[in-house]
Structure formats: structure tokens, C-alpha cells
Amino acid sequence: MKRPIAGGAGSAAGLEVVLPHPRTTRPQRLTRFLESERALAALLLAPTVLILSTFIAYPFIMGVWLSLSSTSVGNVGEFVGFKNFAKAWNDSIFRTAFGNTFYYTFWATIFKLTLGMWLALLLNRRFRGKRIVRASMLLPFIVPTVLSTFAWRWMFDPTFSVLNWLLYRADLITTKLPFLSDGVYGMWCAIVVNTWRGMPFFAITLLAGLQTINPDLHEAASLDGANGWQRFWHVTWPLLKPVTVVVVVFSVIQTFSDFQLIYVLTGGGPANSTHLLATYAYQVGVATGLLGEGAAISLFMLPVLFVVVWLQLRYLRRMEGA
């Protein structure tokens, strides 16, 4: 197996060209076949294309078909046109879930971006124990979301909430806050947990972007009399914008299609007031078994995802062109 090609590929290469090589004089059929870039590319891409088309393209087409049919569990449906979409749109729980999804995505992304940027700027400074602080900051992102959300749920517990205890001891409240037993509070609790979980991703990727900025630029700006805020706004931000755009796109997609956090934290309740599109699609499609209607609800995510992906592709093209 181990032939010394890697070692011999240095300066002696020029000499060895003229020598006849056993492999090149009598090429086998397969090797010759693989010398063609097209054939090799087809072979290398085959497993990926096979898996992605079986488990993404095919389900996607099937999802579109399901959404246009009256299929439910154990019952092969028939074509019903856009009835499922119309039914969802006229459903008040769906409307709430639809609105919630935008609300949740908007505020969670704003918080993740500002706090993440702040944290990245803090971590970009030199201080003792920086490595361990940076490593521990990523913990919320790597620990399974479901498990950490349980810790939050326990912290928001109606009877034993430690947060209520803290606020009460600090004399900020006199009665308990209804963290998860009220729709509005529930939504904001979810936004807080999502921010807590997703902020490290922003901070670490933005930090990587910050580290590529030449410190001389800051020095020059401060010699010209720019204060901290001006240096951030006129030097750091323009250079950081490409990374920020990509990170925001990823985060928007993740947040918009979020499922597990709401599933564990509120389960969509109280009274279906905190559903997102994904959790409501699950409730209708899997828990109730109305596959057609559930598929239609999750396809409502598609236009937004489509716009975001399209913007992202356009942006990438422009970056490559520049």
C-alpha cells in the first residue's frame, strides 16, 4: 500500500519523468478510466448524490404531493388542490404560529447579533485565561439543545423557579412571574433561551473575522482621533460585514425552522399560543396524523427560506466576482 510517492514528489521529480514507470506502461482499464476527469468526478459524487436525492429531493417532491392531498395515517388520500393551504391559512392557531415564527426569528436574531458582536469584541482583547473563557462560551452551542432547554424549563418552573426566587429576594417582584404559563411571557422565554444557545455561534465566528483585521488600521484611526465607537463603526464593521451576513443567514434559517426548543420549553402551550410553524406542523402532521395538512403547514416555511437562500447565493456570487 505505502509507496513512497509522497516523499519522492520533491526535487527529483524532473528526473524521474524520463524513466519508464511500470504503472504507466501497462495501464489497467480501471485506472485509465479513472484518469478521465469526468469519470472520476461522476464516481466521487455518486454516493453523495445518491443519499441526497433519496433523502432530500425525493421527500421534497413527496412533501409537495402530500400537501396537495388529503392523506392521513393509514389512509391514502386523493388530490385536493390547495385546500390544505387554505384551511391552514383560515386556522387561527396557524395564524398565531405563523406570526410567532417571524417574531421569534426577528428578536432572537437581533439579540444574538448584538450580544454576539459584543462578546466577540470582548474576547478579541488580550487577557489571562482567554482560551478557557472562549472554550466555555461555546458550551451552550455544543450541548444538546433539548437537554439544556430542560434546565431552562426547570429554571422557569411555575412553582420552584430560581429566577422568581432571585427577583423576589432582590425586591423586584412581589408575586411570581408566569414564565411559561402565559403566551407572551412564554414567547419571550423562548427568545431568551434561543439567544443563550445561539449567541456563542455568532461570537466565535465574528471573533474569527475580527482576528483577520489588521490592528494597524485601528492604530491609524485612533491616531487620527477616532474614539472607540467611531473605530468600530468605520473600521471594524465594514470589514466584518461579509462574515456577519453569512452568519445571520445561517442563524435565520435555523431559528425560523426551530422545533426542539419550543417542543421542550412550552410544547406550543399555553392554549397553543407559542407554536412555531415546525411545532404546529408536528402537532397536526405527526401527533394528529393529518399528513397532508402537516406537510402543507411546514411548506409555508419554504418561501422565506427560498428568499434567504437566494439572497445568500447572490451575495456569494458577488463576493466571488469582487
Added chain:
Amino acid sequence: MLIEPKWKRWVYFYIPLTVFVVGTLFPFYWMLITAIRPDAELYRSWRAASNTPFWTLQPTLEHFQDLMAKTTFPQWLWNTFFIAVASTAISLFCGLLAGYALARLRFPMAGTVGTSIFVTYLVPPTLLFIPLANIIRTFRLGDTPWALILTYPTFLIPFCTWLLMGYFKTIPKELEECARIDGATRFGAMLRIIFPIAVPGILSAGIFAFTLSWNEFIYALIFLSSPERKTVPVGVVSELIRGDIYFWGQLMAGALLGSIPVALVYSFFVEYYVAGLTGSVKG
């Protein structure tokens, strides 16, 4: 670089950073303290005078023992591990080959294939779970680990391909050309020259993919039904809550033990993980 007064460093740096650290780590501390607190202390009114919420005077391992002895938690750990390793291996294999093809080879439709892999990278699992459940049923994969081992690559392969493609592009072409002049085949040069150089990239992609599949929830929730087949996140959600009663001590013990393996892997390979994370969003 810039000299600043001491108070400024406190106000603008130490205090905000401390708030960030405490805010980030507090839920984990809370997990730990709940897991080792005896039940009698756990369910005590929040206004009780003797309440000491931030520590416990009688730490106990009772919840951990119950978790290990009375539930199938060890089995869930093993399932999660097996599924994560298998799906990571499949994804790395596919990602390596596809990433190389996209980075190095010229072939018709290269642009289209690259773009479609990128687009699948952005497709969230929650968009497709209902039809996918149907397909899993059709293939008779329901309630087997293979349902997850084969579907996790749908979000892992695009990521691995993307990351490794970026990595391959940073390796100079001359290395390969030299090997080919020495008589290596195209395939041989890829296997013996390029892949060994790409080991750090492969490690980054692997670690990242492993944590992603360890954390996956919705597919595991839908495709698995027998208690002994479940993964840790699903098992904790569905089996540790009986009826409407939450056994918080056990739940937090489970959450802690379910997080430790992935946290360990992460702590050994922080740098690779960070490289994977930042590489995952780079074009």
C-alpha cells in the same frame, strides 16, 4: 497598544465579560446542583425561609443511581454514540470524495452540482420530516438505528462537503501535479497525497458532524418508538416524564450525563471544532 485607565477596563471589560460568563454557565451549574440535590430539598416552596437554592447541604447520587438502574439510559447513551459515529463516518466518506471532486476536477455541470449541494446545506430538517417519515416507513426502517444513520447524512454531507472543499482549495495544486509526474494515477494522488494533508480538515468536519448528530432531535423523535432504541435527547424527553410528572432530579442527571460525552469530545478538540465552526460559514 492603547493605554486606558483602570476603571475603564473594569467598566468596559471585566464587568461585561463576567456577566457573559455567569449568564452562559449558570444553567449548567443549575443542572448539576439539581442533579445532586435530594428530593426533599428540591420541591420546597420558593419563599421558604430556609431555602438555600444555590448549593445543597446533603448532596446525593440517588438520581444518578436511579437513572442508571431504573431506566434504559445506558442503552440510550450507546445508541446515540453508535448512530453518531456511523452517520459521521458515512458523511465524512461522501464529503471527502464530493469535496475533492468539486474543488479539483473539471466536469460538466460542476457549478450546478456545487450549488445544489450548497442549497441542501441550507434545507432545515423540519421542512421535510413528514414526508421523510413516510419514506422511512416504506423502506421498513422505522424504529431501527438505520433510519437515523441514513437520514443524518442529509444535513451532515452538505456540511462536510462544503468544509472539505474549502480545505482542498487551500492545498497547492503543484503537490498533486508532482505526484502525477512521478507516475501516480489521479485517484492515487488524491488518496495518498491530498487526503493525508487534509487530515486537520477531516478532523474538524468529523468533530463537528459528531456533535451535530449527537444533538439531533426531531428525526430521532419521529423515527424511533421503542424505549430501548431511543437516543439520549429523545429518551430524556419521552421516558423520564411519566404522565405529567417531571422527575427533575433524574431529568437533570440525564441532561448532565447526556452532555458530558459531547462536551468531552469538544474539550479535547476545541481548536478543530472552532475551525469547523468558522469554516462552515465561509464561502
